[in-house]
Amino acid sequence: MMRQQLQEFEFDKSQYERPTQKWVCGWAAKGQPCQIGPASNGRCRATYECMPIQRGDRWHCTRARSYGGQCDLGPLPNGTCCIPIPRCQPVRSIRAKRGIVTLGVFAFSFSIIILLLGGPNLKAWRHSFVLPGALTAQHAVLDCNACHIATTEETEPTKWLYDAVMIAGSGIDSQLCLKCHSTFGENALKAHGLPLDELARATERIGKTQTESKTPLLLSLVAFGPGVPQNEQGELICATCHHEHKGQDNNLADMNDRQCQACHTKKFASFVNGHPEFSSSYPYRRRTRIMFNHNAHTGYFQQKSQEFVCLNCHTPDSEGQQMLVGSFEEKCASCHAEQIEEAREDVEFLTLPVLHVEEFNARNLSVGEWPADVDADEEYEGALTPFVVLLMSGDAEYPNFAEDLQVCTDLGLFDEIGLFDLSDAEDDELMAVERIAWGVKRLLYDLATRGHEALKERLEKAFGQPLDRRELVALTGQLPVDSARMAQQKWMPGLMAEIANRQGDSQASIEEAGLFEAEEDDQKEMVSTGGWYRQDLDSLSLRYRPTGHADAFLEGWLKITGRFYGKDYTEDIFTSLSNAQAPGLCAKCHSVDADVGDESRHINWIAARPMPHAHEATQFVHAPHLVQDCQTCHSMKADFDNREFKAVFEKNDPMVFMSNFELIEKGACAECHTAKKAKTNCLSCHNYHIGEFAMVAAESTAEERQEEKN
Amino acid sequence: MITFASRRRRNIAILVLLSVLSGIVYTIYTLSLRHPNFISGWTLFLIMLLLALYNVRKKLPFIPLASSSSWLQFHIYAGFFTSVLFLLHIRFRVPNGTLEVILSILYLIVFSSGVVGILISRSVPARLTTRGEEVVFERIPTFQRHLRDELDQLVSHALSEAKSAAIADFYANRLLLFFAAPRNFWWHIAQSNRPCYALINEFRALNRYMNPDEQELASEIATLITTKDDLDYQHAHQALLKYWLFIHIPLTYSLLLFSLVHGVAVYAFIGKI
Numbered sequence: 014m015m016r017q018q019l020q021e022f023e024f025d026k027s028q029y030e031r032p033t034q035k036w037v038c039g040w041a042a043k044g045q046p047c048q049i050g051p052a053s054n055g056r057c058r059a060t061y062e063c064m065p066i067q068r069g070d071r072w073h074c075t076r077a078r079s080y081g082g083q084c085d086l087g088p089l090p091n092g093t094c095c096i097p098i099p100r101c102q103p104v105r106s107i108r109a110k111r112g113i114v115t116l117g118v119f120a121f122s123f124s125i126i127i128l129l130l131g132g133p134n135l136k137a138w139r140h141s142f143v144l145p146g147a148l149t150a151q152h153a154v155l156d157c158n159a160c161h162i163a164t165t166e167e168t169e170p171t172k173w174l175y176d177a178v179m180i181a182g183s184g185i186d187s188q189l190c191l192k193c194h195s196t197f198g199e200n201a202l203k204a205h206g207l208p209l210d211e212l213a214r215a216t217e218r219i220g221k222t223q224t225e226s227k228t229p230l231l232l233s234l235v236a237f238g239p240g241v242p243q244n245e246q247g248e249l250i251c252a253t254c255h256h257e258h259k260g261q262d263n264n265l266a267d268m269n270d271r272q273c274q275a276c277h278t279k280k281f282a283s284f285v286n287g288h289p290e291f292s293s294s295y296p297y298r299r300r301t302r303i304m305f306n307h308n309a310h311t312g313y314f315q316q317k318s319q320e321f322v323c324l325n326c327h328t329p330d331s332e333g334q335q336m337l338v339g340s341f342e343e344k345c346a347s348c349h350a351e352q353i354e355e356a357r358e359d360v361e362f363l364t365l366p367v368l369h370v371e372e373f374n375a376r377n378l379s380v381g382e383w384p385a386d387v388d389a390d391e392e393y394e395g396a397l398t399p400f401v402v403l404l405m406s407g408d409a410e411y412p413n414f415a416e417d418l419q420v421c422t423d424l425g426l427f428d429e430i431g432l433f434d435l436s437d438a439e440d441d442e443l444m445a446v447e448r449i450a451w452g453v454k455r456l457l458y459d460l461a462t463r464g465h466e467a468l469k470e471r472l473e474k475a476f477g478q479p480l481d482r483r484e485l486v487a488l489t490g491q492l493p494v495d496s497a498r499m500a501q502q503k504w505m506p507g508l509m510a511e512i513a514n515r516q517g518d519s520q521a522s523i524e525e526a527g528l529f530e531a532e533e534d535d536q537k538e539m540v541s542t543g544g545w546y547r548q549d550l551d552s553l554s555l556r557y558r559p560t561g562h563a564d565a566f567l568e569g570w571l572k573i574t575g576r577f578y579g580k581d582y583t584e585d586i587f588t589s590l591s592n593a594q595a596p597g598l599c600a601k602c603h604s605v606d607a608d609v610g611d612e613s614r615h616i617n618w619i620a621a622r623p624m625p626h627a628h629e630a631t632q633f634v635h636a637p638h639l640v641q642d643c644q645t646c647h648s649m650k651a652d653f654d655n656r657e658f659k660a661v662f663e664k665n666d667p668m669v670f671m672s673n674f675e676l677i678e679k680g681a682c683a684e685c686h687t688a689k690k691a692k693t694n695c696l697s698c699h700n701y702h703i704g705e706f707a708m709v710a711a712e713s714t715a716e717e718r719q720e721e722k723n
Numbered sequence: 724m725i726t727f728a729s730r731r732r733r734n735i736a737i738l739v740l741l742s743v744l745s746g747i748v749y750t751i752y753t754l755s756l757r758h759p760n761f762i763s764g765w766t767l768f769l770i771m772l773l774l775a776l777y778n779v780r781k782k783l784p785f786i787p788l789a790s791s792s793s794w795l796q797f798h799i800y801a802g803f804f805t806s807v808l809f810l811l812h813i814r815f816r817v818p819n820g821t822l823e824v825i826l827s828i829l830y831l832i833v834f835s836s837g838v839v840g841i842l843i844s845r846s847v848p849a850r851l852t853t854r855g856e857e858v859v860f861e862r863i864p865t866f867q868r869h870l871r872d873e874l875d876q877l878v879s880h881a882l883s884e885a886k887s888a889a890i891a892d893f894y895a896n897r898l899l900l901f902f903a904a905p906r907n908f909w910w911h912i913a914q915s916n917r918p919c920y921a922l923i924n925e926f927r928a929l930n931r932y933m934n935p936d937e938q939e940l941a942s943e944i945a946t947l948i949t950t951k952d953d954l955d956y957q958h959a960h961q962a963l964l965k966y967w968l969f970i971h972i973p974l975t976y977s978l979l980l981f982s983l984v985h986g987v988a989v990y991a992f993i994g995k996i
Contacts, residue, residue, distance in 0.1 A: 019866040019954070020858045030861045041861070044868020107965055111972060118973035122980050130984070143988040145820035163991040177990030186993075231750065238751035252993075253756050260819060275756045 025078040035109040039101030048080060051103030059101060061094030130170040139169065146258035149265055160189050160257075190251045196626075196706035202248035204276060205630070205703045209247050220278055222289035232271060232280040241276050254701070266696070273695040284693040285683045296633065296677050300670030302617030303338065304604045304662045307673035308653040313348075323643040330623045333636025338620035341562050349602075353562055358596035360567070362400045362492075362545075363457070364554040365504060367431035368450055378443055380450040381511045384504045384553055396431050397421075397453070398554075399585035405452045406582050407471030414452060415581065420445035451515075454505065458512045460555075461501040464494035476577055487569020490557050492545050500547045500555055559597040567597045571616050575605075579612030587614060607665035614665065626707045628700045646681055647674045734800045742807040749811045763812040764989070768982050770801050770808070775975050802837050809834070826985055829978040836971040843967055847960045850914070855953025860961040863905070863954060870951050871902045874944065881940045889929045890937060890944070897922065898944070902951055911959035919952035 021027055028046070036055045038046035049058045063076040065088035072088035076096075086095045105113065129135065129142040140157050148155070157164040163176045191201055200206050207215070243249045254272070255265045274280045281287025314321035326344045327336040338344070370383050397405075405414050418426075420442050426432055426449075435443055459467035468489050473479050480488070501508050543560030559567055567590060574587035591600040591614070599616065606615045638646070650673060661671045685691045725733075745763070752759035777798045780788060788794075809830055818827050851857050858866060874894070881890040907918045923945050930938055 019856050019869070019950070020862065028862070028865075030859055032861055037861070042864050044865040044871075046865070111969055114969055115973040115976060119976045119980065122977040126980065126984055142821050143984075143992070145818075145823055145988075147819060161992050173991035174987055177987045232754065234747065234751050235754045238755040239757060241756050249756075258820065271754050272756060275754050 028079060032106060033108055034106055035112075036103040037106050039103050042104065047098050047101070048077060051101075055103050055105075057100045057103055059098035062096040062098055063088075063094045065092055065094055067092060136169070140164065144258065147260050148257060149259075149263050150261050151265075152257065153261065159193075161186060162189065187248075187250045187252070194706075197702065198704060198706065202250070204243075204247065204249065205701060207703060212247075216278060219289055222279070228280040229282045232274055235275055235280075266701075268696060268701070270693075270695050273699075273701075283688060285687050288679065291677065291679050294676065297670055297672055299667040300604065300662070300672075301620070302604055303620045304602050304659075305338075306655055306658050307649060308658070309655050311649070323647075324639075327643075329636045329639065332623065332634070334632065334634045335621065335623045336635050337622065345602075346562070350562060353598050356594075356598050357559055357561070358594070360557040360559065360590070360596045361398050361548075361552075362555050362557050363460070363500075364396060364398050364401065364552050365453060365457075366396050366426065366450075367433045368446070369432060369435040372435045372438070372443065373447060376440060376443060378447050380447055381454065382505045382507045383450065396427055397449075399582065399589055401453065401456065403475050403582040403586060404456055404468070404471045405449075407473070407475035408452055408455060409470070409474060410455065411448070411452050413448070417445040417448050417452075421449050454508060455512065457497070457501050457505065458508055460492070460497035461494070461508070464497065465489050465492065468492070475582065476573065476580070480573075484569060484573060487565045488573060490545060490566035490569075492555070492557075496545045496547055496555060500553070503547065503549060504553045564597050567599055568616075568618065571599060575614035575616055578614040591616065604662055604667070605665050606667040624705070626705045628702050628704060628706065630700060630703050631698055632700060633698065646677055649673055650675055730796070734796060738800050738803055741804055745804075745807055745811060760812055760814075761989075763808050764986065767805055767808040767812055768979075768986065770805055771975070771979060771982065774798055774801055774805070775979060778972060778975075799837075799841060802834065805830075806834055822981065822985055822988065826978070826981050829974055829981060833971060833974050833978050836967060836974070840967045840971055843963055847964050850960055851957060854956045855950070856957070858954070858957055860958070860965065863958050863961075866954055867902070867905070867951070870947055870954065874898060874902055874947050877940055877944055877947070881937055884936055884940075887932055887934075887937065889932045890941060893926055893929060897925070898948070901948070905955045905958040905962075907952070907955060908959045908962070911956045912963060916952070919949065923948055 028048070031050070034050070035053065036051040038050050038059075039057065040046050047059045048062075049060075052058050062080060062084070063074055065072040066075055067073075072090075072092045074083040074087050074094070076082060076084055076094075084096060089095050129138050144157075147153070152160075163169070163173050187202060191197065194201070197206055200208055203209065204212055241249065242253060254268055256263070257265065270283075279287075279289065311321050326339050328339065329335070330337050341349070365384060368380060368383055370380060373380050402418065405411060405418075408414060421432065424432060424435065424438055424442060424446065432446060435446060438446070456471075459471070465485070469480065469485055472485070472488060505511075543558045543564065545555060545557055548554045548556050557566055570586060571590050574583040574590070577583040578587050589595060590597070591605055593601050604617050606617060607613075608615050653673060658671050658673070661669055686693050686697075745766075749759045749763065752762060777794050780786075780794050781791065784791070813823075813827065818824055878890060878894045878898075882888075901922065910916075910918050926941065926945060926948065930941060933941055
């Protein structure tokens with residue numbers, strides 16, 4: 014059964030709809046909207062179904078045809094429609110409802126924002142609201158204001174707005190990073206932490222290297238970009254590379270190769286294709302600290318029918334990065350301990366020099382009591398040792414020591430026969446020798462009466478700075494005072510009285526000053542494991558016998574005289590102890606470096622060790638490579654001149670070096686480090702931050718360190 | 724005159740071109756160690772602002788600012804372009820900050836509701852022509868009232884003429900509720916007639932208890948049921964056309980508000996030298 018159409022569009026049968034109006038009739042939902050409709054403010058305007066009109070003296074109904082046309086009853090006599098429309102409660106149109114929902118949602122959002130940002134006691138909420146993600150584990154304990162200046166004020170939200178509008182891009186957040194990471198130094202924000210001139214030199218050097226590949230297309234696009242963001246001083250913000258708030262496990266140091274190359278003038282496709290060749294000395298930046306000739310040792314091991322295996326001596330460090338050398342006791346002692354023992358020369362510490370005593374007497378001068386052996390024996394070998402010279406230079410009562418020593422040196426003090434014959438010396442020269450002699454006697458007197466305290470005073474004066482206890486223990490070699498007293502009793506029994514007399518002491522004090530009887534025997538054999546003894550046979554001397562490898566006395570003297578190398582009288586001590594045949598044979602293996610910038614010398618007591626705070630531009634991790642034979646990369650040179658190797662080490666420049674091994678070229682690495690095999694990314698081998706610095710976790714730690722430093 | 728197909732091709736080509744261009748700019752900025760998020764964020768915000776202005780434009784039809792059709796085309800394709808910018812802005816990662824998550828959820832709702840809106844506005848008009856009479860949405864209550872009145876008359880007539888109360892009982896139990904308001908919204912959206920068929924079949928099952936007069940009345944009532952169901956179909960689809968904007972528009976303004984806060988926070992906390 015067909016129905017009639019629901020909707021008609023004739024003007025008198027169809028109501029005009031106004032969906033954009035805010036209000037609709039309340040009866041519309043029941044299908045009976047009134048014709049008038051509500052007012053714009055939502056008030057019902059319903060009155061009657063029509064407004065009758067008067068024609069002559071009669072009122073006529075004007076109800077619209079769409080509402081049924083004229084009614085049967087017609088208007089009331091007073092001209093009012095007879096059908097009042099019941100008033101309704103107008104309802105909002107769909108559009109108006111949507112507007113209200115929109116306003117409501119907007120107001121709700123705004124309230125949430127105000128609540129979270131503006132609440133007086135909601136700092137934690139506020140911070141967690143704008144926190145763009147979890148911090149890495151290293152930074153997780155930090156407050157926002159540790160890194161952001163925007164959170165340092167109480168009025169934070171307004172401060173944020175001010176910062177955002179007024180100083181965005183010119184603040185000091187990176188400086189806050191450096192409050193903890195203070196060890197990066199003054200160039201921390203510059204590329205690679207290098208001064209601009211050094212960076213320019215490195216850029217120029219690398220720029221000269223030849224690359225085979227063209228710049229990849231993607232990297233070429235960088236030329237069209239705005240460039241790397243840096244200020245006029247060439248500084249970059251930390252956040253350029255380190256993106257925080259990416260989660261606990263985010264690697265802050267992660268960079269891809271293309272980002273690395275954003276700054277680099279030489280852009281290349283990959284390690285295999287375009288990476289510059291290694292430097293002409295790679296992998297050696299300096300000579301080895303231990304003078305170990307692998308070539309020669311290959312022969313030694315063959316002679317003993319032993320296998321010369323790299324990993325017997327070298328083991329990777331805990332990080333797997335550096336190959337360490339085992340200790341002397343573990344790796345070297347089996348052959349070299351005995352060698353050192355056999356070649357254990359004694360250190361002549363204090364020796365009485367040869368003196369022509371008769372000449373003094375002939376010219377009415379006096380050196381007082383002087384041992385007869387030292388007086389006129391041509392075979393006697395005594396001369397001032399470098400130690401005595403240094404200790405005399407620290408004699409507070411002997412200000413003109415240097416001038417007198419020069420006079421004595423000119424007279425032949427340090428020549429073969431010493432001051433055996435002074436008959437040709439001028440009077441003033443002889444007086445200088447006399448003062449030197451009394452200086453020696455005063456030294457012996459000090460040692461015998463005050464022991465180590467006297468040594469300390471003289472050494473500190475000689476070096477011009479205080480010595481700490483550990484240094485003093487090493488430098489004295491724990492000299493037994495008894496040895497000094499015995500030496501004095503044996504050599505100069507009347508020394509105490511003589512010195513007291515010269516100092517103007519009372520007669521009683523002078524008489525009391527004869528203390529000990531001298532021992533007759535030489536003491537060398539009594540210190541077979543090392544230590545001090547008195548020598549009375551070939552010379553009258555106090556001697557020190559090294560204990561063996563790593564002797565603290567020798568190490569102490571080499572360290573401090575190396576530090577003061579170039580200073581008066583210290584050079585001789587260092588030289589006498591650091592030559593290859595010196596007592597202890599230290600310098601046979603431990604190389605000597607002339608430090609850059611001053612005259613000091615540095616003995617390399619230990620082989621290269623990992624330096625946890627050192628971050629070099631290039632790093633190599635050995636551990637993953639140990640699956641290969643060491644010779645794959647470190648091939649020993651076929652023709653090697655051992656003498657030249659030794660000669661090179663005798664020069665004190667650590668940068669001059671002749672390795673037993675061939676250099677390593679890029680091609681050797683590129684065999685494995687390809688896109689389909691081992692890693693080729695920049696950060697596998699390179700560090701961005703170059704220099705020596707510790708990674709500091711918290712500000713308090715930095716302050717504590719500063720306090721310690723102070 | 725440009726056809727719909729060629730206009731779509733042109734607009735898609737522009738969209739693809741802008742997307743590729745954005746990708747290139749993003750890559751250049753990333754390779755230059757700059758934060759491409761600033762440029763993507765600002766672009767995204769400004770485009771969203773323009774998209775929001777479409778609603779304002781609709782309220783100001785008297786201002787000669789291009790046709791509403793042009794605005795709609797811009798709104799649709801610029802809306803799709805924002806999705807590209809959004810993905811670049813979040814670096815294809817799921818954000819994990821509170822504000823960022825709120826922003827992302829708001830964006831995704833606004834964007835997806837926009838996409839649903841396009842699908843609705845493309846599919847519903849065609850659907851409206853397939854069933855019943857296309858009526859003005861605001862008039863549907865009136866027509867519903869008319870149908871209910873007709874039903875009441877028929878049932879009254881049946882009560883006075885018929886000997887049984889089958890029709891009256893069915894009216895009281897089922898039809899009264901069915902005619903009272905629009906029914907079966909989601910069935911209509913799914914374009915299923917099942918509820919209507921079930922009702923009519925249930926009603927026709929009463930025929931065995933009716934005399935011929937009652938059966939004639941029942942036939943008319945069945946026609947009314949079908950007409951009411953068609954009206955409900957129209958109501959459901961036209962309501963869909965109107966009510967999806969209840970999600971799209973309010974959340975747009977929330978999105979813009981939270982974007983502003985996000986921008987302030989970003990510039991306040993930006994890393995500096």
